[in-house]
Each structure stands twice: as C-alpha cells, then as structure tokens.
Amino acid sequence: MKLCILISILGALTVRSINAQGCTGVTIVSRAGWGARSATSFSTIATPVSKVFIHHTEGGECGTATTCASQLRSIQNYHMNSNGWNDIGYSFLVGGDGQVYEGRGWNRQGAHTRGYNTNAIAISFVGNFMNKAPSQAMISAAQNLITCGISKGMVTSTYTLHGHRDANCTECPGETLYNLIKSWSRFQGKNGITFQC
Numbered sequence: 502m503k504l505c506i507l508i509s510i511l512g513a514l515t516v517r518s519i520n521a522q523g524c525t526g527v528t529i530v531s532r533a534g535w536g537a538r539s540a541t542s543f544s545t546i547a548t549p550v551s552k553v554f555i556h557h558t559e560g561g562e563c564g565t566a567t568t569c570a571s572q573l574r575s576i577q578n579y580h581m582n583s584n585g586w587n588d589i590g591y592s593f594l595v596g597g598d599g600q601v602y603e604g605r606g607w608n609r610q611g612a613h614t615r616g617y618n619t620n621a622i623a624i625s626f627v628g629n630f631m632n633k634a635p636s637q638a639m640i641s642a643a644q645n646l647i648t649c650g651i652s653k654g655m656v657t658s659t660y661t662l663h664g665h666r667d668a669n670c671t672e673c674p675g676e677t678l679y680n681l682i683k684s685w686s687r688f689q690g691k692n693g694i695t696f697q698c
Contacts, residue, residue: 524649535570540588544610549657552621557674562628569596592622599638607655630675661689670698
C-alpha cells in the first residue's frame, strides 16, 4: 500500500515537471525535471525578443528522457565549471527524444550568441549536426516551441531566425542543420545581424 502511494506521488511530481510551460504541441521538461543545478546568478531580458538563434551542442546525442537529462547536466557542468558561466548557456535544448528541455528559459539572459544574449533566445539541438540531420521529432519540437513563444508573448510574431554562425565565428549549428533551417519560416541568415568573432 505504501509503495503504491509513493509511486503515485512520484508519478504526479514527474507530470508536474514535464510540460510546465503549458505549450501546445511540445513537451517542455522543466529545470527540476532534468535535475538542473541552480544558477549562481541571473539577469532578465525584455520580452518579447525579436531574434531566435539555432545551435547544436556538438557533443553526443540522447534518445530518452533519462539520457537527455544526464547529457544536459553534463553540458551545464561544463558551462558552469569550465567556462565559468552562471548557468547552462542556452534558453532551451531539444533532445533526441523529441522533448524540449528548459535551460535559462524565456526571459533570462543567455550565454549563447555573442552580441545577442540580451535580446534573443537560443534553441540548441543536443548532438552534432554537421553531417546528419536531427529527427523530424526534434525539428517539430523546436518549431512548436517558437510558436509557443509567440503565443505567450515571449517572441515577437515578426521575429527573425538565425543560425549561431550568422552572428559569430563558428560552424554551429552544424552544416546539415543550418541548411535545414534555411527553409524555416522567418529565416534571415546574416540579414540584420552584426557579425562578431
């Protein structure tokens, strides 16, 4: 009996941690849901933002909620311990399981795109997409997240979409993913961007 009650409580906690943002067509796993460390500090940004940057993490991929949570904790540890940042750098990350994982979220300043951390969000695909495309589930999750941001007033309806390489000296988000996002609505590439190395 006690075991059944405990399982019910744990199940309820998991449901609350998943899709905490209430977005249609996308599951967003909260920071608590993937076991994020607390940020050492943070600054907020004005919303709605007018730019969305697409990244990839360059490392290994993940295919389940468990492996994605582990991968995100490793990324966060690297960003905080090695880079000296106050948190994971990205606003959101998309796992190979088709779920979106909350990084800094909609209104906290990121550490993702030099020159644009105060007026943009970054969505990073977990994995290396130089020579392979992310799954359709990952692509749909990212696109639905942007739509959600618009409906919540966090992203302008006239936003522009860019790859990380459009603003900084990098190959990110990988050649294959970059070629893919060129076909997405509102893609602007380097248009309206001040390039910084």
